[in-house]
Amino acid sequence: MKIGIIGTGHIGASLVRKLSEAGHDVKVANSRGPETIADDLLTHGARAVTAEQAATDVEVLVLSVPLSAIPGLADLVKRLLEQATVVETSNYYPQRDGAELLPEGIVESLWVSEQLGRPVAKAWNAIGSASLATNGRPQGAEGRIALPVAADRDQDKKIAMQLVEQTGFDAHDAGSLAESWRQQPGTPCYGTDLTLEQLPAALAAADREQAPVRRDIIVQIFTTWLGAGTNPDAEWGVAMARLVECGPDFQF
Numbered sequence: 001m002k003i004g005i006i007g008t009g010h011i012g013a014s015l016v017r018k019l020s021e022a023g024h025d026v027k028v029a030n031s032r033g034p035e036t037i038a039d040d041l042l043t044h045g046a047r048a049v050t051a052e053q054a055a056t057d058v059e060v061l062v063l064s065v066p067l068s069a070i071p072g073l074a075d076l077v078k079r080l081l082e083q084a085t086v087v088e089t090s091n092y093y094p095q096r097d098g099a100e101l102l103p104e105g106i107v108e109s110l111w112v113s114e115q116l117g118r119p120v121a122k123a124w125n126a127i128g129s130a131s132l133a134t135n136g137r138p139q140g141a142e143g144r145i146a147l148p149v150a151a152d153r154d155q156d157k158k159i160a161m162q163l164v165e166q167t168g169f170d171a172h173d174a175g176s177l178a179e180s181w182r183q184q185p186g187t188p189c190y191g192t193d194l195t196l197e198q199l200p201a202a203l204a205a206a207d208r209e210q211a212p213v214r215r216d217i218i219v220q221i222f223t224t225w226l227g228a229g230t231n232p233d234a235e236w237g238v239a240m241a242r243l244v245e246c247g248p249d250f251q252f
C-alpha cells in the first residue's frame with residue numbers, strides 16, 4: 001500500500017521501519033523537514049518528504065504526532081481521498097499537550113476526527129514505545145502482544161488491523177471511536193502488553209472516571225524517576241502500568 005507517516009518520534013520511527021520492512025511504499029515526514037530525517041529510518045525503501053507530500057497520493061496516512069499538533073494538520077489531511085484511511089496514534093497528556101486542549105470527558109479519537117473533519121482509526125496508541133520497537137512477534141508466536149483498534153468505518157478498521165498485525169502484534173477489534181476511551185491512558189489495556197486472551201477483559205474493566213487519575217499518577221511516577229518526557233524501558237514501564245491501571249485483582 002502507499003502509506004504516508006507524519007511523525008518520526010518514539011512511535012512514528014518504529015512504524016516507518018516496520019511498515020516499510022513489510023513491503024509498503026512509505027513516505028515519512030516530521031515538522032522540521034525531510035533533510036532532518038535520519039538515514040537509518042530509510043533502510044527499507046521509505047522516503048523522507050515534506051508533510052504535504054506525505055499526505056498526497058497515499059491510501060493510508062498515519063498521524064503519530066502530539067495531540068496538540070493535530071488541528072494544524074487538518075488542511076493537509078483534506079488532500080486525501082474520502083476513501084483513504086487515516087490512522088492516528090494519539091494520546092492526551094494535559095501536562096504535555098496543554099490542560100485546555102480537550103473539553104473535559106471527550107473521547108480523544110472523536111476529538112481528532114472532529115478536528116480533521118473525517119473518519120479516523122485509532123491504533124498503536126496503547127503500547128509503549130519501547131515495546132513497540134522491540135516486542136513485536138510473528139503471527140502465532142506464544143505471548144504475542146495484542147493491540148486494540150477502534151474505528152467507525154469498516155474499511156478503516158480492516159486496514160488498521162492488517163497494519164497492526166504486520167508490525168508484529170495481534171489486532172483486536174475494540175469497537176467504535178465512541179468506545180475508544182477504553183484504550184486511552186490510565187485504562188487497564190494501556191501500556192500493559194496484554195495478549196489477545198487478556199485484552200477483552202481489560203477493555204471491559206476500563207473505568208472512565210479513574211482513567212485520567214491513573215494516567216496522571218503514572219506521569220508522576222515516570223517523571224520522578226526518569227525526568228519529564230523520557231519514555232521508560234519496556235519491562236519497567238509495563239510493570240508500572242499494570243500496577244497502577246489494572247489493580248490487584250486482574251488476572252494476567
Ligand SMILES: NC(=O)c1ccc[n+]([C@@H]2O[C@H](COP(=O)([O-])OP(=O)(O)OC[C@H]3O[C@@H](n4cnc5c(N)ncnc54)[C@H](OP(=O)(O)O)[C@@H]3O)[C@@H](O)[C@H]2O)c1
Nearest residue numbers: 007008009010011030031032064065069090091125128129
Ligand atoms: N511515546 C510513547 O510511548 C507513545 C505510545 C503510544 C502512543 N503515543 C502517542 O503517539 C503520538 C506520538 O508520540 P511520540 O512519543 O512518538 O512523540 P514524539 O517522540 O514527540 O514525536 C513526535 C513527532 O511528531 C512530529 N511533529 C510534531 N508536530 C508536527 C507537525 N505539525 N507536522 C509534522 N510533524 C510534526 C515531530 O517532528 P520533529 O521530529 O520535527 O520534532 C516528531 O517527529 C503522541 O500523540 C503520543 O501520545 C506515544
